[in-house]
Amino acid sequence: MSRVLEAFFRHPMQLLLMLIFPIVVGLAIAYVLPRSYQSSASLWALRRYAIIGATGPESDLQSTPSATQVAALSELLQSRDFTLAVAKSTDLMSTMQLTTADPQLANDALSQEITKHVIVTSRGNNLYEISYANQNAHVAYQVVAAVIKEFQLQGQGFSVVEGERLLQGYQTQLTQAKSAADNDAKTESQYLTSHPDLTKSGANPLNDPEYALLDAKRLQSQSTLQNLQTTIATISQEIATQNTGTDSFFQTLDKPLQPNAAVSRSKNLLVAGGVGAGIGLLACVLYILMLVRRDHALYTALDLQRITGHPILMQLPQLSQATIQAVIPTNEI
Numbered sequence: 320m321s322r323v324l325e326a327f328f329r330h331p332m333q334l335l336l337m338l339i340f341p342i343v344v345g346l347a348i349a350y351v352l353p354r355s356y357q358s359s360a361s362l363w364a365l366r367r368y369a370i371i372g373a374t375g376p377e378s379d380l381q382s383t384p385s386a387t388q389v390a391a392l393s394e395l396l397q398s399r400d401f402t403l404a405v406a407k408s409t410d411l412m413s414t415m416q417l418t419t420a421d422p423q424l425a426n427d428a429l430s431q432e433i434t435k436h437v438i439v440t441s442r443g444n445n446l447y448e449i450s451y452a453n454q455n456a457h458v459a460y461q462v463v464a465a466v467i468k469e470f471q472l473q474g475q476g477f478s479v480v481e482g483e484r485l486l487q488g489y490q491t492q493l494t495q496a497k498s499a500a501d502n503d504a505k506t507e508s509q510y511l512t513s514h515p516d517l518t519k520s521g522a523n524p525l526n527d528p529e530y531a532l533l534d535a536k537r538l539q540s541q542s543t544l545q546n547l548q549t550t551i552a553t554i555s556q557e558i559a560t561q562n563t564g565t566d567s568f569f570q571t572l573d574k575p576l577q578p579n580a581a582v583s584r585s586k587n588l589l590v591a592g593g594v595g596a597g598i599g600l601l602a603c604v605l606y607i608l609m610l611v612r613r614d615h616a617l618y619t620a621l622d623l624q625r626i627t628g629h630p631i632l633m634q635l636p637q638l639s640q641a642t643i644q645a646v647i648p649t650n651e652i
Contacts (some may be wrong), residue, residue, distance in 0.1 A: 326610035337606060338599035345595030349588050354581035358459040360458035360467060361442070361573035364388045366472070370482075374498055385447040387498060391477075392439050392449075392470050404469050413541035414454055442509035447571070456483045456578045463575035471568065482554050489554070493547045500540040575622075 362570055364384035365622065366392040382390070395401045406412070406429035407635055415428060441447045449466055453459040517524040525531045 341598040342595035345591035349591035355452045357452040358579040360575040383444045385441045402430040405465040460577040496544040503540045504536040531629035
């Protein structure tokens with residue numbers, strides 16, 4: 320510990336400069352960076368985001384409507400097709416100084432920009448917000464407006480695509496079920512025609528085991544047909560409800576506006592200063608460790624014993640200047 324304190328108090332200016340210099344550099348970098356402009360919009364979720372499945376709308380009933388729509392939009396923002404649809408409907412490429420020499424690299428950069436910097440946050444049970452910041456105020460407004468538009472188109476479309484796929488499958492099953500029900504009814508009728516004793520007065524056709532089996536099969540076919548018709552009607556109704564328009568999905572409360580004031584630099588300056596302070600402290604610690612490792616001075620009797628390898632038999636106490644003058648005459652000092 321004594322070596323550390325010795326190194327610290329012998330080089331205070333060097334340590335102070337090593338601490339201050341990274342902070343000043345970080346603040347300077349944050350100050351000269353281009354100003355950014357943020358645009359945002361507030362949306363009101365009218366219902367939970369749901370995928371139409373075999374049992375109807377399937378959604379997370381434990382989450383709020385805004386949370387389900389935020390989750391759906393956040394996932395879409397991870398999709399390359401969605402982000403490129405947003406980016407290419409704006410002037411974002413002009414602000415990123417991208418060239419068309421390599422379209423794939425340009426598309427990757429645009430997709431990453433939208434994915435990383437478009438922020439979607441839930442503000443309440445139904446309220447959520449979309450925000451984006453860019454060096455160009457008009458582009459910031461364009462991106463937020465494009466995200467809302469694409470979410471209206473693609474988000475609502477994905478909600479019903481599973482239902483439409485299921486509907487096609489159920490329509491095929493319905494055709495087969497109708498054919499099976501007609502065949503079973505026809506077979507049962509033919510059996511009664513060929514066995515007139517079963518239709519006589521007082522006779523119970525169900526007492527005939529073979530007829531009872533045919534009748535049960537007909538009833539099962541009709542039940543399957545009715546269940547399919549009910550399922551198809553339910554899914555069709557849900558698809559029609561989902562497709563009634565964007566007003567049934569969400570409403571835009573605060574429309575995105577082109578910002579006329581840049582985002583405050585306070586946060587960036589604090590972050591830059593904090594990073595600089597961390598780098599400065601790390602440099603100071605490394606510098607002190609280096610000084611300690613290079614310091615070969617003797618501070619204690621243990622240091623002397625370790626260096627010489629001989630035991631210390633006697634040690635004179637440290638005398639103050641007043642004691643020395645009292646013991647030794649001044650002219651002999």
